[in-house]
Amino acid sequence: MARIVMKFGGTSMAGTERIRRVASIVRRQQAAGHEVAVVVSAMAGETDRLVNFCREANPLYDPAEYDVVVASGEQVTSGLLALTLQAMGCKARSWLGWQMPIHTVEAHAKARVTAIDSDALVASMQAGEIAVIPGFQGLSADNRITTLGRGGSDTSAVAVAAAIGADRCDIYTDVDGVYTTDPRIVSRARKLNHVTYEEMLELASVGAKVLQTRSVSLAMKENVRVQVLSSFIGDDAVPADELPGTMIVSDEEMEGLDMERQLVTGIALDKNEAKLILTRVPDRPGAVSTIFAPLADASINVDMIIQNVGRDKGETDVTFTVPLADLARAQALLEDKRDEIGFNRIITDSDVAKISVVGVGMKSHAGVAATMFKALADRGINIQAISTSEIKVSVLIEEAETELAVRVLHTAYGLDAEDEAA
């Protein structure tokens, strides 16, 4: 008997018919003798609907009230899954974020889990009750609803798995695992049986939307075994204890598994970035800090940063990217600080995409970036910015060239499968 956490995304929860399918997958695990907690997302499209309401109500919305609105989507699906499981004869109940509670820091709309009171939850699971937990939501110290940011349900699942000492955290999604790149763009993309935490982290952070970044780093930190798999596989195709998908493993485990590692594991893309250029910023100590401190205070994640030499001596252009959703807020914040920062104007561009090649193999091999730049240059794709990490090289390009760039790189790194994906 194992204790497992199962997490289902919005596509799997879209409507009562699909929720019934989810319930039957959950019931199968319980029938196999496991203690089961299920973490659910809102129905596909629902969070967008709620976010749009918030934007319409107040473009510069108060994140505390935003959280009240958007957390409702997961509340609905958790109640519905509990009802559906009951209809199938299982004992089940929902545990809302404020009920356990899942404690978080107060950064509304981007909260981080600090602790989970899981005693009552575990007691209920031990008594044979399936625990249904709305993802994405928590409770702040001042007793208000928080949310963990878009995709936060993955983090909820891993956090719950860590808190209850789960043997496994299965993330069910609408794809059957992690691919070398988006199969909708590259038909010869291949499914990976294993990726390392670090690779998954880079893939997630640059837009391979299988798992939320924080969920992966939390899994790495808490040593939670995470498996990505599809909720759309046939009911009878797979035994309860042997599910196909992608297992996320440590570097050490990977070395034992895969003797013929590729240099590059995958190509990720992210269209949800926006570029800002502040022109003619005084080139003096502390200038950059006056730009980025207020953004950090507002919990806006700045990604790529480039400082160009400006036209005039003593001045510089500063280019950086932020999540597209934060562009208006970032721009407003910077306009407020115009005198303090001393820039000339802000140029924004949301028609950009970030393409990244990722692989632990890079650690011991040179030339990965050079291959990338040459492959893109050969097709006339202009690189607007570059950033690198130990196992990743990212470039910012024009959004219209995204698909071309991904295909070119997938071939350049020898990732193409022999057959096209089904």
Place this chain on the structure above:
Amino acid sequence: MARIVMKFGGTSMAGTERIRRVASIVRRQQAAGHEVAVVVSAMAGETDRLVNFCREANPLYDPAEYDVVVASGEQVTSGLLALTLQAMGCKARSWLGWQMPIHTVEAHAKARVTAIDSDALVASMQAGEIAVIPGFQGLSADNRITTLGRGGSDTSAVAVAAAIGADRCDIYTDVDGVYTTDPRIVSRARKLNHVTYEEMLELASVGAKVLQTRSVSLAMKENVRVQVLSSFIGDDAVPADELPGTMIVSDEEMEGLDMERQLVTGIALDKNEAKLILTRVPDRPGAVSTIFAPLADASINVDMIIQNVGRDKGETDVTFTVPLADLARAQALLEDKRDEIGFNRIITDSDVAKISVVGVGMKSHAGVAATMFKALADRGINIQAISTSEIKVSVLIEEAETELAVRVLHTAYGLDAEDEAA
């Protein structure tokens, strides 16, 4: 300066544009110097959507999980109204049922408010913050979400008004007050400037859907001044402190106001009843109790009850009505008790309507019921059941004859206005 509670129904909250209209009405009251708490319903249609999800998930749904699902509708609108008020420059925040909390008994889906912890709420209002409170929801002693039953937001508003000692509870709705009957059926229906708590209670309980029954009885018990008025009046047409509508008053106040009272104040109709007939129930002491005790335990409200003499000696047919929404559950409960009760079969009929004439004037006048029966008989409308109270006579008729019956009675009691309503 007064302390007022304003309540807005689902039609007023249907979409961000209408919520903006509500926010401007609220802001006007605050600008007049009042302390304001706003109680909101879910967007029109949203609760139905959520209830349907629950029914699809599990026709015999667990009310505790049902409450988790349906309470989300008001959570959304309370957050959105707070955001909208903030966008207009007001200080505002939402207070969810579990946050104050609004304590209720544990009868899920039909909970009753037992106490409200309003200290933090009042402190926030005194600091100039508009309190936005989702109606319909509360918290049970075991820390789970409860809801007060359909239309429960009116009760939330009156309960909050009582708890914070509000000077007035204004119920904004999509009609501009209480009418002698539904103006969509009778074009010569007249708006009433005043009705008594008792009359309103009877009108509400028999389907004049302006206010929920319990809200009126709570207002009567707690002596809360309630005003019903429209949220669709022109912004500038009415001064902030002088709003048109129907004021609900005590018997004494009414006598001082209205020297020429009508015998009958209004005609109400209710199509949300269903009739059950249990045939051949043993005619012995306690038999009726075995029927109605399990229904009461399941919080199903039984209304009209008639015991007919059965065909055989020692047996009787028992006819009664329940809310249409509870018909399936009532039927299932009674089938479970078939042996204990000893009936032959259950006949159900949901194509019925209850028509009621209501008026405090009845207390001192005879002949009201006779007028009703004659007027209906003259038009060939068959009466299936009758019930009466001190200020009300109700009859159950075939649903198809509802509109005809209401028109006939409106004329028979001299309620027709001289001109047709606009």
